[in-house]
Amino acid sequence: MNVVGKQWMWKIAHNTGQREINTLHVPTGRPVRLTMISEDVIHSFFVPAFRKKQDVLPGRYSTLWFEPTKPGKYHLFCAEYCGTDHSRMIGEVIVQTPEDYSEWLESNDTETLAQRGRRRVESYGCLRCHAPLGGSQVGPPLTGLYGHPVRLKNGNTVTADHNYLRRAILDPQAESRPGYEKIMPSFEDQIDPEQLLEIIAYLRSIADESGPIAGPDESSTLQPAGEAPDQTEGR
Ligand SMILES: [Cu+2]
Structure with missing residues (x-):
């Protein structure tokens, strides 16, 4: 919750x-x-x-x-x-x-948080760059991301947990990923905290789906880490 x-x-x-x-x-x-x-x-x-x-x-x-x-x-x-x-x-x-x-x-039945997040992702236009479009991918795929390791340009590898995904949406250039152009704008002033939680819930709901196209520089040696331990999330 x-x-x-x-x-x-x-x-x-x-x-x-x-x-x-x-x-x-x-x-x-x-x-x-x-x-x-x-x-x-x-x-x-x-x-x-x-x-x-x-x-x-x-x-x-x-x-x-x-x-x-x-x-x-x-x-x-x-x-x-x-x-x-x-x-x-x-x-x-x-x-x-x-x-x-x-x-x-x-x-109090309603659409799930993830379903709402999916609509947000569509309305903010995220899928124009992050959807598997067929040939090339402008931005990293959104499927199979949550809870998995992500390699950054600075050489570090981080787990795509709530906090990483929040930073990646609000301040995308701070921890950019190798192989992708630095073109994503900041959504800092557009997405409020509740919407952000919906979007992350959506990303989490597609964590086990694999995108048809891997990013251009995704290392195949990286193994999914599964769910991030709760103790580390947010600290
Ligand atoms: Cu208070």
């Missing part, structure tokens, strides 16, 4: 597409991972009953894990002073049985 903090509210987007503000519905019996970012200042996601607190930063994703065991409503606070209405940046984590949670999902 995805969290965007802003003065002064918590905006939640479930991977299944449901959105809520200042409430977070979660089921018992399975671990929940939150991917969190701020769209302004530093906030901190704090659920005292879970003994869980994590800074929510502008500019970088952080993550928080918990596994709810008991249905009920639990206080959610912002634990980092974030301006005038900081003390009102509060909410509720609503823990439900798996049955009740499924019912809640169904009664």
Whole structure:
């Protein structure tokens, strides 16, 4: 599940597409991972009953894990002073049985985050350069990217996790890839944090598809690393 903090509210987007503000519905019996970012200042996601607190930063994703065991409503606070209405940046984590949670999902049925992301990718024109067009590829393919190693021009190899993909979209020239021209513009001022989470959800949904055409300088010796360990994501 995805969290965007802003003065002064918590905006939640479930991977299944449901959105809520200042409430977070979660089921018992399975671990929940939150991917969190701020769209302004530093906030901190704090659920005292879970003994869980994590800074929510502008500019970088952080993550928080918990596994709810008991249905009920639990206080959610912002634990980092974030301006005038900081003390009102509060909410509720609503823990439900798996049955009740499924019912809640169904009664709020919507397109998934990844489906929304796919539409964003189309409307921003990303596919003009990143789609397998047949002959040549202007930009790297988007399939088989999330969670996989990516070689950079500076010689480093990074895992294409949430934070890498965010940087690659907002500031594409900072870590450009060998074999591709430096022509991608920055989307810093165009894509808001919620849209970005949708786009990354889409990229994640096609992580196991292989693009018909590999990039011009993709090393075949690079092995997919699979899902990035949660501990490293966002740190
Ligand atoms: Cu705050």
